[in-house]
Amino acid sequence: MIIVLSEEGIKVEGQVCLALNFRGQIIGEFYADLVVEDSVILELKAASGIIESHEAQLLNYLKASEFEVGLLMNFGPQPDLKRMVFDNDRKFTRIQRMTPADAEQIKGLFSVLIRSIRSIRVQGL
DSSP, X not given: OHHHHHHTTOXXXXXXXXXXXXXXXXXXXXXXXXXXXXXXXXXXXXXXXXXHHHHHHHHHHHHHSSOOEEEEEEOSSXXXXXXXXXXXXXXXXXXXXXXXXXXXXXXXXXXXXXXXXXXXXXXXX
16 A cells, blocks of 8 residues: 555655543554554455454544545445544644645545545455
C-alpha cells in the first residue's frame, strides 16, 4: 500500500508511533498501520470481513489522537473499505481546521484506494 500511494504522489508513512491523549495529557502510545498526508489513519486488515473490534480499534485511535479521519481497509476474501470520523471539537481544542485543499487530497486518496481494491479483486488476491 505504501508503494501504491507513494507512486500516486501521496505522502504516506508506515507503523507510525502516535501519542495517546486523555483529557489533554499524553498517557501512552499506539502504532497506526499507515498515516496518509499527515491527516488520515489507515488501518489495514486481512480478515474474512470488517468486524466490530476492527471498527472499535480505529475509533479509539481517532478519539485518542489529533486525527479526525480514519480508513479501515480489509484485504480479506471480500475487500472492503470503511471511513470513520471523530471530530476533534469533541476531544480538545483544535489547532487547525481542514481546508478545501485537504478535502481534495482525501478525495484523491479514496480514488487510489478504490483502484487498489479493484486491482486486488482482478488479481484474485
